[in-house]
Amino acid sequence: MKQRRIALIHDWFTVSTGSEKVVEQILELYPSADVFCLVDFLPIQQRFFLNGKQIQTSFIQHLPFAKQKYRNYIGLMPLAVEQFDLSSYDMVISSCHAVAKGVITGPNTLHISYIHSPLRYIWDMQGEYLHDMNMDHGLKGWFARLVFHYMRIWDTQSINRVDVLFANSKFITRRIQKVYRRKATVIYPPIDINQFSRSTIKEDYYLVVSRLVQYKKVDVIVKAFASMPDKKLVIIGDGPDIQKVKSLLSPNITLLGYQPYEIVVQKMQKAKALIMASKEDFGITPVEAQACGTPVIAFGQGGALETVKDLENDNPTGLFFVEQTPEAICQSIAQFEDMDKVFTPENCRTNALSFSKENFLKSFSEEVEKEWYNFCHQ
Numbered sequence: 001m002k003q004r005r006i007a008l009i010h011d012w013f014t015v016s017t018g019s020e021k022v023v024e025q026i027l028e029l030y031p032s033a034d035v036f037c038l039v040d041f042l043p044i045q046q047r048f049f050l051n052g053k054q055i056q057t058s059f060i061q062h063l064p065f066a067k068q069k070y071r072n073y074i075g076l077m078p079l080a081v082e083q084f085d086l087s088s089y090d091m092v093i094s095s096c097h098a099v100a101k102g103v104i105t106g107p108n109t110l111h112i113s114y115i116h117s118p119l120r121y122i123w124d125m126q127g128e129y130l131h132d133m134n135m136d137h138g139l140k141g142w143f144a145r146l147v148f149h150y151m152r153i154w155d156t157q158s159i160n161r162v163d164v165l166f167a168n169s170k171f172i173t174r175r176i177q178k179v180y181r182r183k184a185t186v187i188y189p190p191i192d193i194n195q196f197s198r199s200t201i202k203e204d205y206y207l208v209v210s211r212l213v214q215y216k217k218v219d220v221i222v223k224a225f226a227s228m229p230d231k232k233l234v235i236i237g238d239g240p241d242i243q244k245v246k247s248l249l250s251p252n253i254t255l256l257g258y259q260p261y262e263i264v265v266q267k268m269q270k271a272k273a274l275i276m277a278s279k280e281d282f283g284i285t286p287v288e289a290q291a292c293g294t295p296v297i298a299f300g301q302g303g304a305l306e307t308v309k310d311l312e313n314d315n316p317t318g319l320f321f322v323e324q325t326p327e328a329i330c331q332s333i334a335q336f337e338d339m340d341k342v343f344t345p346e347n348c349r350t351n352a353l354s355f356s357k358e359n360f361l362k363s364f365s366e367e368v369e370k371e372w373y374n375f376c377h378q
Helices: 018-029 066-081 126-132 138-161 170-180 218-226 242-247 261-270 284-291 326-338 345-353 357-376
Strands: 006-013 034-040 091-096 110-115 164-167 206-209 233-236 253-257 273-276 296-299 318-321
Touching: 006 018, 018 091, 018 357, 034 066, 066 138, 091 357, 110 357, 126 138, 138 170, 164 170, 164 357, 206 218, 206 261, 206 284, 218 233, 218 242, 218 253, 218 326, 233 261, 242 253, 261 284, 273 284, 284 296, 284 345, 296 326, 318 326
Parallel strands: 006 034, 006 091, 091 110, 110 164, 206 233, 206 273, 233 253, 273 296, 296 318
Antiparallel strands: none
């Protein structure tokens, strides 16, 4: 039997975050796969998981200002992803949070798509995105709405090119059902639990580890702690909103910016709790914190409901707040400090183990091989 030719397509490589960890593990399963993406501007120090592979990119890679403004070319992305010639591949695996699932494949190619999320800002988060970007009115706003309208048409059509859908959480399966009217199998993203060790020694600070972008709502957390000068907050992360976050800092808040992985782990191990105010599709960082024995205080929507056990569960590992407001965060921190002994490092670590890299590799390979068998025998 000839070896399967496999192509792996990811939306873009610009920074190594949760979706890139999924790509890393898929490449561990299928190391001979050829890799495609729209643009590749991933820094050298973050490229280790690609194992020196030559990445095939689209024409957007060479457009003006693409390195900084590639998202501005969203209207060209459907055209760009359709230009990849995948006719010689037996299997295509797309890792998609934007348009990667829209590649064109023939009837003799099995296309499996791992959906991190339907493209947020053209669907249920359009209003929030336009407001945050100050484009909810005026000519720019109308132009964005027009582009998003045509993107939605393409998005719903292109999902029919996919044979099998995987989703990174139950929350995303509900989004997929709502937007595409398709079923998806949940395979939780991989967490390398062995990179984290449980710590029972905690210091007097709370921690945020996040990209500083608007939907992460780090500014809301900063405002909460600015109103609680007796409580310390440490923020690790960088991004477009860094100046906005800096302008809100008070003496009890420390912004460390980007930090090496080793420092992130050390800070996670010693923090009283990790704070997360965003609605995540899954959210790898809360699981990493729990692997360090650190509880999580999170906004009670999205993937956090699947990765954090609140007080309604046995062996709780954190708390949820119901609104993305400074007041709600303050209330949750007060509640946490009243009962912090309930959230033990042992419970946190045990919960994190269910999201291990090993579980992902096993589930992903079993599902792929099952679908490949069915495809070959249909």
